[in-house]
Amino acid sequence: MKISININPDNPETEISLTCPSLTPEVEKLISMIRVMDSKLTVKKDGEVFLLDLGEILYLETMERKCFVYTDKTVYETDAKMYELEQQLAASGFFRVSKSTLLQLKHIKSLRADLNHRIRITMDNGEQLIASRMYADDLRERLGLR
Amino acid sequence: MRNKSGLIDKKSFRDFVHCTCMAFSMQTVVAVLMMFVTSSDTAAEQMKISSIYENPGFLSKETILQFFIVALLTSMIRHIFFSDKVIKIPSIALRITLMFTTEIAMVAVAVWKFRWFHSVSPAHWVGFAIGAAPCLVAGVILAFKTEMKENETMNEALHRAQENAREEPDSRVEEK
Numbered sequence: 001m002k003i004s005i006n007i008n009p010d011n012p013e014t015e016i017s018l019t020c021p022s023l024t025p026e027v028e029k030l031i032s033m034i035r036v037m038d039s040k041l042t043v044k045k046d047g048e049v050f051l052l053d054l055g056e057i058l059y060l061e062t063m064e065r066k067c068f069v070y071t072d073k074t075v076y077e078t079d080a081k082m083y084e085l086e087q088q089l090a091a092s093g094f095f096r097v098s099k100s101t102l103l104q105l106k107h108i109k110s111l112r113a114d115l116n117h118r119i120r121i122t123m124d125n126g127e128q129l130i131a132s133r134m135y136a137d138d139l140r141e142r143l144g145l146r
Numbered sequence: 147m148r149n150k151s152g153l154i155d156k157k158s159f160r161d162f163v164h165c166t167c168m169a170f171s172m173q174t175v176v177a178v179l180m181m182f183v184t185s186s187d188t189a190a191e192q193m194k195i196s197s198i199y200e201n202p203g204f205l206s207k208e209t210i211l212q213f214f215i216v217a218l219l220t221s222m223i224r225h226i227f228f229s230d231k232v233i234k235i236p237s238i239a240l241r242i243t244l245m246f247t248t249e250i251a252m253v254a255v256a257v258w259k260f261r262w263f264h265s266v267s268p269a270h271w272v273g274f275a276i277g278a279a280p281c282l283v284a285g286v287i288l289a290f291k292t293e294m295k296e297n298e299t300m301n302e303a304l305h306r307a308q309e310n311a312r313e314e315p316d317s318r319v320e321e322k
Contacts (some may be wrong), residue, residue: 108304119300142307143304144306
């Protein structure tokens with residue numbers, strides 16, 4: 001893969017253009033990563049592709065090898081893997097609360113200590129998620145409680 | 147690598163220990179006091195009888211002392227099993243299971259060795275239960291308050307973190 005960088009002070013904003021023989025999964029992954037840099041995530045719903053603003057995402061969940069993106073009212077699907085998203089979205093305030101769930105800190109409404117050292121998380125839309133015992137410690141650390 | 151013993155939230159764990167131990171101590175004191183009151187009617191007879199086993203259901207001061215010792219040992223067992231200093235078991239469930247197993251074994255030995263079933267009447271056991279009940283309720287309330295406090299601390303920290311995240315610019319922008 002060749003990378004060429006063209007620095008031109010006359011350009012009003014940064015522009016990325018990709019030249020490729022076909023749209024391979026690798027290229028799609030690259031596009032997805034660039035979009036995350038632009039605070040956008042490529043998602044799908046009913047066969048249509050959307051560019052979702054990261055601020056709208058409440059949480060992401062993996063179910064039966066599929067990754068679902070939850071906003072206030074809609075559920076989308078993304079082709080990206082959870083571990084990739086975890087790395088890409090970490091700087092945007094997303095973190096893992098269980099093996100299958102990644103959520104955004106700013107959309108947490110409240111927390112409640114649960115049995116067996118877990119934490120029950122209520123999201124802005126009222127949905128409840130569980131931070132597993134393993135990740136509850138990370139959450140406490142993130143909040144400066146440890 | 148994750149420190150396994152770090153899996154236990156020491157602060158809430160310590161609060162829990164304080165609550166249970168305090169409730170248990172209160173329960174023991176009040177329950178034994180209740181037993182003492184219920185046994186006071188037979189105090190005169192107590193002096194005449196050489197052995198408590200000749201009169202089943204008769205509660206002597208010796209039996210009450212045995213109760214105190216067993217209660218004290220139970221409290222010690224709880225402190226040992228809930229302290230990270232003595233036992234290094236990461237699983238809370240395993241700790242609690244081992245703790246209750248040890249407690250039950252000790253009480254079983256005490257009941258068998260001190261022949262409590264011969265010396266303590268059902269009325270005295272009822273007295274014990276009546277004495278213990280308010281303290282158990284107090285213990286539950288204390289534990290509930292601790293949980294509320296933990297939730298409050300956690301939510302305060304959450305709102306602080308959310309405010310900080312709002313104030314700080316996006317880290318990715320700085321990296322550019």
